[in-house]
Amino acid sequence: MADRMEFSSTSKRSNYGAANRVDVCVLCVYPSAVMHRVEDCIFCGIVAGSENCFKVYEDDLVVCFMDLFPLADGHTLVVTKEHFENVFEVSESALTGVAALSRRVATAIKKELNPDGLAVYQANGSAAGQTVFHYHMHLIPRREGEGFNFTSRVRGDAATLESHARKLRALL
Numbered sequence: 565m566a567d568r569m570e571f572s573s574t575s576k577r578s579n580y581g582a583a584n585r586v587d588v589c590v591l592c593v594y595p596s597a598v599m600h601r602v603e604d605c606i607f608c609g610i611v612a613g614s615e616n617c618f619k620v621y622e623d624d625l626v627v628c629f630m631d632l633f634p635l636a637d638g639h640t641l642v643v644t645k646e647h648f649e650n651v652f653e654v655s656e657s658a659l660t661g662v663a664a665l666s667r668r669v670a671t672a673i674k675k676e677l678n679p680d681g682l683a684v685y686q687a688n689g690s691a692a693g694q695t696v697f698h699y700h701m702h703l704i705p706r707r708e709g710e711g712f713n714f715t716s717r718v719r720g721d722a723a724t725l726e727s728h729a730r731k732l733r734a735l736l
């Protein structure tokens with residue numbers, strides 16, 4: 565996998581680089597030709613254990629791991645185990661699981677990284693910036709005066725991601 569978000573050419577599961585691809589999604593009306601099938605879903609691969617992640621927590625409903633292309637140091641994702649595409653599809657029980665775990669992980673991030681703030685973010689549809697079409701919540705530590713850079717995303721350093729995952733795990 566490459567270091568930048570255009571790594572989709574090396575991973576058929578990834579949705580990144582979709583704008584440059586010619587795939588046609590037969591399941592939806594999104595114009596960006598992003599694949600939405602469960603078998604192409606990177607997060608389903610992580611849930612199944614066929615794809616690696618820096619895992620923080622897992623239970624019957626949800627899994628939490630470090631974002632591989634962090635918007636900020638400590639950027640964490642809370643993901644439903646079942647494949648729901650977005651907020652319009654997610655079950656109430658899975659949504660409740662995501663909300664409850666997000667609060668616990670947010671508290672752990674606060675203890676571990678002591679950020680000035682913490683953004684809780686969740687996108688639905690490509691127009692809203694969603695790039696992985698499997699329901700998930702972003703927990704993003706924020707520093708005063710720091711901007712968001714959604715366009716140029718660099719793969720996080722593995723040792724740093726592992727260290728954050730281990731420390732957050734210990735705080736849950």
Ligand code: 5GP
Pocket residue numbers: 578606617618629630631632633634686687693694695696697717
């Ligand atoms: P979205 O853009 O759909 O709101 O968020 C998807 C997030 O998943 C992005 O922040 C992106 O960095 C992250 N991501 C994409 N591929 C992978 C991956 O293979 N592993 C992990 N851990 N995160 C990923």
Ligand code: ZN
Pocket residue numbers: 602605606607608609646647648697698
């Ligand atoms: Zn999925």
